[in-house]
Amino acid sequence: MLTKNLLITGVTGFVGSVLAATFLSRGISVVALSRRDPDGERTRSAVAAAAAGCDIALDGAMAGRLRTIDIGDGGLGRALEGLVIDDIDAVWHCAADMSHSGLRLTQAFEANVCETTALYRWAAAHAPRCRRFHYVSTAYTAGMQGGKTEERLHAGQRLSNAYQVTKWSAEQSLRTQLESCGLPVTLFRPSIVVGHSRTGWTRRNGFGFYMFVEAMEAVRAAGHRSFSYDLPEGVCIDLVAVDQVVGAAVDLTLSASARQDFEVFHCIGGRRMSSRAMLEAIADVLALQICFAAPQTPVDRRFARAVAANHPFALTDWDFCCAKLDAVLGRTARHPPLSPDQLQKLIRWYVNAETEMAG
Template sequence: MNKIILTGATGFVGSALAATLLSRGATVLAVSRNDQDGCRTETAVREAAAGCGLDLGAAIRDRLVTFDAGQGPLADALDADSLQAADAVWHCAAEMSYSANKLAHAYQTNVCGTVDLYRKVAAHAPACKRFYYVSTAYTAGIRGGNTDETLHVGNPCVNSYQVTKWCAEQSLSVLHQEGALPVAIFRPTIVVGHAQTGWARRNGFGFYMFVDAIEAVRRAGASHARLNLPGDVKPDLVTVDRVVDDMAGLTSREDQGAAFEVFHCSGGRELNNRQLLSIISETTGVRATHGPPMTLLDQRIDRAIDANRLFASTDWTFNRTSLDAALKRESRSTPVDKDLLARLVDWYRSEVPLKIPPVAGQLETQA
C-alpha cells in the first residue's frame, strides 16, 4: 500500500478512509473541490482520525497531499507526475442529493465525473492496479429480498442518488471491458458511527435522519411522535470502522487481479424499526410509535423522513460472500445490537466536541 488517490476525503466515509490509510503507512493523494489551501481536507481527516481513535502523528503533514479541483471536474486536479506514482484509486466523492430537481447535476457529477476520472487514471497512471468505486448497496432497487454481489438490471430506483450511482456502475462495467484498468464496485449498506467511539458526521443522513426527526419533536416541546414506518422491517446497519477496514483490506491485497469485482459491505440485520425507534425514544425522552401522522407536528416529521421511507420499509438481505472471500475472512462481525446503537445515538446527540490534535507542520497542497 503506497500512494492512493482518494476523492471525497471531506466526507464521512472518505475522511475515515483517509485516516485509516495514513495510519497504515500509505500516502494519500486527496482530491477535493474548493479547498485551495487544503485546510478543509486536513480538518476533515484530523477529525476522522480523532473520531476513529487513530494517532496519526506527523502522517498528515508528511503523507497527505491535497489537490484542489476548484469548481471543476475532479480529474482535472491531478497532474501527470502524481498519476504516475498512484497504486490505486478510491473514488468516494458523490452528489448525495435525492432531489429530482438535481438529477442533471447528479448525473454530471456521479456518472460523467466518474467516467472522466477513470479515463484519466487509466491513460496516465501505469502503476495503478485497480479503480475502486464507492457506490451504494441500494442500486439493487426497491424490490428487496436476497441481493447478490452483481450488477443489477431492471430494478426500480426512486431518487437521483440511487439512479446515478446505478448508471455509474453500468458505465464502469463498460469501461472495464476495454481492459485498461480493473474496476471494483464497493457497496456499503447504511453506514453508522464508529463501533468503539460512536463518532459520526452530524449531517442527518441515512439512519440519523430518524434521530434528527425525533430530536426535533423533543425540541418542539412534544413528548410523543408517530412515524409512518413498518415496525418489523430490519435495516442493514454497518459501522464506519468496519467499512473502512474492509476498504483498506481490499487495497492492501497483494494480488489485485484483473476481474470486474462487486462487493457488498453489509453489517447484518438484527434490529427492526420498532426496536430502533424504541432506542431513539429512550435516549431522547420522546415516545415514538408507529402509525400515520395524527398531529401537525407528526405531519411535519412525516414529510422530513419521506426521502428514506421506502428504504426503511423494504427488507434486503445483502450477500457479501465475494467481499469476505477477497479479504480471506471466514467469519463476520456481529450486527449492530441494542447496546451499540444506544451508544451511537447518545454520541450523535451529544454536544461534546472531539479532541482533535493540533496541526503538525505545513500540509503539502497542489492546486
C-alpha cells in the same frame, strides 16, 4: 506489488476522511483530490478530525504522507486535463453528490456519473502505476424489491431517488468503460453507514440513519413528547459502522488474493435489528414516545415529511449477500451486527454533538 500510494476523493467527507486517516496510519501515502481547498487545510482538518473521532493514531503521518490537489470548483474532467501522477498504485473514489431529490437529478448525474467516468478514464490514461479503481457505491443500487441480493450488477429494478439512480448509472458506466480502458474496477457497496462502533463518532450530515435522528430532534425542539409514524413490524435494517467499512476497504486494497478485472462487493453490518427497534432506540435517547400508527396530528405529518426520502428504505427488507467479499478477504466470520448498546452510543454522540454546536 506493494501498495504505497493511493489517490482518494471525498477526503473531506465521512467515509473518505476515515479511509484516508486509516491508510496514513498504516504507512501508506495519500493524494487527496479536494475542491475549494487551495492550501489543503480543510482536507488536513477533516482527516485529523476523523482520526481523533475514531481513535486512529496518526503521529505526524499527515505531514509527510498526505498530499492535496485542489481541483477548484469546476468539472473534474477539466481539472484533470494534463495532470499526471506517476506514483499512484490505486484509486478510491468516495466523493459523491448525496442528494435524494429528483429536482437535483441533473447535478447529481454530473457529479456521480460524469465525474466518476472522467476520473476513471484519467486514472487509466495518466496514472501509469495504478492497478485498480475502487468505486464506493451503495448496496441499494440493487433496487427496491428487497429480499436476497447478490453481489452483481443489477438491471431493470425500481429505484426511488436521485442518489440511487446516479450511483446505479455510475456502476453501469464503469462496467462499460472497462472494455475500452482496461483498468480493473471494484464496486464497493456498503449498506447504511453509521458512526464508529466504539466511539460513536460521525459527521453531522443528516443522511441515512441520521435523518431519523434529526427529525426526532425537531419533534423534541418543538416541545412535543410523543408522535406517530406508520411502519410495519418485521422489517430489518442493515446498519454498518464506518470502522467496519473502512477496515474491509483497507484489507481489500492490501489483499494479495487473485482478483477479477470487474468485481462487486457488499459491505454490510447484518440484519439483527428491525426498523421499529432502530426508531425506538432514537426515541428513547431523546425521551420521546413513538407510536407505530398512521399520522394523526400536524407533528406526525411533519415528521413523516422530514423522513420521506428514507421511508421506502425503512419499509423494505434486504438480505445482502457478501460471500464474494468474504472469499477475497479470507474471512470465515464477520463483525457481529451492532448491538442495542452500540446503537444508543451512536445516537447519543450525534445528539450531544448537536447540543455542543448549538451552545
